Amino acid sequence: MSIPSDNPILMARDFGPDAVCLAVGEGEIVALGGSCDEAFLRALSGADPAWPGGLWLKGEPLHTLRPAARLRFAHAQCAVAPRVGKLLPELTVLENTALPLILTGLGRQEARRRAVRWLERLDAVGCAEWRVAELTPAETRRVALARALVLDPAVLLAEDPTEGLSPAERFHLLRILRAACGTHGLTIVVASDDADVIGWADRRIEVKVAAAAPAAEAAPEPADVPVAAPITDPAAMINHPARSIPHRIGRHARGEHRFSAVGSGAERGR
Template structure:
């Protein structure tokens, strides 16, 4: 076990079927090489109450909370970057990024303003009105990260954020994330085997995780309903949802991306 501070922002103890112990300090960038995936990151964020063991987030013992309360608290503190395949092709980049805010009930104008702010920080503002199919792989990655960060979480968790990118694109993305960590106090946890990412992180912790078997439903906890999922998020943007639309990757002859510094920490509003 390695604990970087007396008061880690995230602490897992005897967590999961492998009894993992992990501590991450505020503002730290930690890479997790090994058999980690998005499911493990979701569990580590507190979004999956089925995993056994102790989990503390900002000092709050999530393992003692009921599922709905645990999920609500986790969503205010952590964000798991979605895979690019989860971006909605019928929405523009700005609408995809603003969607998490819209789902919380925030007005569209303010949600769009915050979405554009994060797109600018991640050097993706130029494609705000494009559809997902018109983006390069690098732009898709940055839009997915913007959608996770638009809620201004304290912790960002991402699986293979540089997968499929060229060496210059990987370094560009990592520089942007390092700036976000430095100016916003953002803690970043990435599951990856990319050597560039492992060198970029403050430290690496090898984790091998077995997915726990599904447990029988707890009738006592089932009395508290979890938040209902949004089945047609595109309809909230006045778009008709089109099922089965393939994700085409269109490449455009554009010049080098310009790096935009991340805004001040005060802008996080926390």
């Protein structure tokens, strides 16, 4: 269990299969060590209501909210930096960064203006009109972070933001994030065992997260239950498995006949 924060903005209690307990203070930078991954960070952001336990974000008990309300609140307050592969290669850097704003209904011009602002803060505005394939690994990391921060969240969660970068590139990225934390009151939670990240963070919390259980395989259909094939020939209806379903033939306004199941479609509610 982590040292409780005096002013927690994000708190988990008996969270997940391993009953994780942690508290992150507002404006704090915390490094999570151990087996944390992006799936755990998404759950910690409140985006996945399937995880058991208590979860509080800005004092709001997310575990008591309905899934839709929980998801809306989590998306407004938390951002999980996408993996590099989640950037869309067919879009420019600027379009990738502005996309989350456009999906919320914001106008394209305002979305592009805000995207440029975050690209400037993360030292990536020089490649705004480039495609993802033209970026270096360090530039790609900064663009992924800009895309996560463009919604101005209170909490940023990221998995291994410095993975694959040179020492100079790691130092540059961490310096930029530290500046964003100070100027915007941003709280940052990173899952990383990188010594540079651990030294950069205000605090390190060792977290053990169990691997997710494999999804149960779907039960095979009984062999004696026939699967209805599409009807391409009206004569095939004679021996079709669905012949026992009651149907009604109605006349369309233009004189054609319409064949529909009773109680489906327009029949509902009558």
